Amino acid sequence: MGIFDGRRIVLGVTGGIAAYKAVEVCRRLVDAGAHVSPILTKGAEKFIGRATFDALASEKVQTSLWEEEHPIPHTNLGQKADLILVCPATARLLSDYRTGRSADLLTATLLATRAPVIVCPAMHTEMWEQPSVQENIKELIQRGVEIVGPEEGRLAGGDDGAGRLSDPVSIVAAVERVLNSGLNSQIQDFAGLQVLVSAGGTKEPICPVRYIGNRSSGKQGHAIAIEAATRGAVVTCVTTEPSQSPQHPHLRVVAVETADEMAQAVFSQAAKSDLVIMAAAVADFTPVTKSDKKIKKSEEGLEIHLEPTVDILASLGSSHNGKQILVGFAAETNDLEENAKKKLNTKGVDLIVANDVSEANVGFNHDTNAAVLFDSTGRRTELPLADKRHIAQAILDIALKLRVDKHREIGETQ
Ligand code: CTP
Numbered sequence: 001m002g003i004f005d006g007r008r009i010v011l012g013v014t015g016g017i018a019a020y021k022a023v024e025v026c027r028r029l030v031d032a033g034a035h036v037s038p039i040l041t042k043g044a045e046k047f048i049g050r051a052t053f054d055a056l057a058s059e060k061v062q063t064s065l066w067e068e069e070h071p072i073p074h075t076n077l078g079q080k081a082d083l084i085l086v087c088p089a090t091a092r093l094l095s096d097y098r099t100g101r102s103a104d105l106l107t108a109t110l111l112a113t114r115a116p117v118i119v120c121p122a123m124h125t126e127m128w129e130q131p132s133v134q135e136n137i138k139e140l141i142q143r144g145v146e147i148v149g150p151e152e153g154r155l156a157g158g159d160d161g162a163g164r165l166s167d168p169v170s171i172v173a174a175v176e177r178v179l180n181s182g183l184n185s186q187i188q189d190f191a192g193l194q195v196l197v198s199a200g201g202t203k204e205p206i207c208p209v210r211y212i213g214n215r216s217s218g219k220q221g222h223a224i225a226i227e228a229a230t231r232g233a234v235v236t237c238v239t240t241e242p243s244q245s246p247q248h249p250h251l252r253v254v255a256v257e258t259a260d261e262m263a264q265a266v267f268s269q270a271a272k273s274d275l276v277i278m279a280a281a282v283a284d285f286t287p288v289t290k291s292d293k294k295i296k297k298s299e300e301g302l303e304i305h306l307e308p309t310v311d312i313l314a315s316l317g318s319s320h321n322g323k324q325i326l327v328g329f330a331a332e333t334n335d336l337e338e339n340a341k342k343k344l345n346t347k348g349v350d351l352i353v354a355n356d357v358s359e360a361n362v363g364f365n366h367d368t369n370a371a372v373l374f375d376s377t378g379r380r381t382e383l384p385l386a387d388k389r390h391i392a393q394a395i396l397d398i399a400l401k402l403r404v405d406k407h408r409e410i411g412e413t414q
Pocket of ligand 1: 259278279280281282283284309310311312313314327328329330331332343
């Protein structure tokens with residue numbers, strides 16, 4: 001039995017001197033049980049022969065959109081893949097992939113897949129350090145592509161520097177990590193659990209036209225909802241952004257707008273939920289009176305009186321049953337850790353996910369996030385910048401562990 005038994009990996013090889021190392025990567029993947037479908041670009045064929053991959057991989061090399069047996073080889077490969085590995089990746093490949101340019105069979109396959117993608121760049125230092133190349137890398141990371149390497153070391157032509165392809169052992173280790181992560185694996189560790197997630201920013205109406213809102217996009221809450229559903233949970237997602245919510249047979253979307261509507265929806269579901277995750281940015285105040293007609297412009301200015309909304313999370317925290325896991329968020333612009341720890345206690349939650357929303361690429365409306373997590377046992381976990389689905393995955397891992405520990409504790413004291 002190999003660690004990759006039954007997993008289908010498309011191995012894309014582009015034209016760089018490091019292409020010869022893809023041979024060893026291919027052999028290691030096949031030895032570990034993977035079904036490897038190799039794609040060579042025209043450039044790759046200048047460096048390495050088809051016959052080598054034909055002999056080592058699980059099927060014959062494919063190179064073109066037009067000459068293969070299957071009439072639409074890119075969708076066939078892209079849809080069946082559990083993972084696509086591009087090794088090595090040239091600057092051209094990074095640029096085409098970033099801009100969505102379907103230039104050949106490999107780039108078309110990258111466009112035609114929902115599988116996770118690992119890209120291993122290799123090129124000369126000058127090319128690697130070009131701002132255009134670095135921008136492409138940054139953008140791909142933000143979209144959730146895993147970048148492995150490059151490393152410092154000897155390059156073609158006797159040069160030394162950054163740009164050398166990572167060694168095959170590290171590349172295969174990255175494949176194992178990505179395949180085993182909850183993102184695309186068949187792990188069903190939330191099977192049998194009911195999960196309630198809130199997402200988005202509430203909108204507090206002033207009049208039929210205007211509202212008081214905040215910058216939350218709902219992306220982090222939605223990522224948690226789909227991750228939990230993928231891992232087997234029955235999920236209710238109470239969201240102010242229902243049109244942006246992902247879809248899944250086990251995911252029920254409840255559309256709300258105001259803090260009050262969110263409170264009603266959450267309270268009606270909370271008691272039967274094993275985990276409640278309040279990722280929504282709930283308004284702390286709402287206008288005392290809402291005009292039923294559009295408020296007209298006037299010279300005197302406008303005063304709006306606000307009253308506090310119900311703190312949904314604190315209310316759940318003061319009343320939830322001992323077995324439920326309650327997760328809150330803390331959106332901060334200063335004194336992140338201190339404020340987060342305070343919220344962990346005052347809101348009575350098991351886990352608080354704190355993010356500094358003033359930092360670049362973190363929090364509101366970004367596809368990426370970074371967070372520090374504090375749990376009620378005093379543990380602190382740092383999640384570095386990653387796409388929101390990866391952050392969701394880590395939050396759920398920790399929440400599930402807290403649940404297991406809590407249930408064990410309850411079992412021991414009974
Ligand atoms: N929250 C809630 N109900 C509210 C306000 C916040 O359930 N009326 C929840 C949020 O969903 C989040 C947590 O409480 O999980 C913290 O929200 P945050 O906006 O960071 O803090 P606040 O409690 O609003 O406090 P402050 O604005 O003073 O930082």
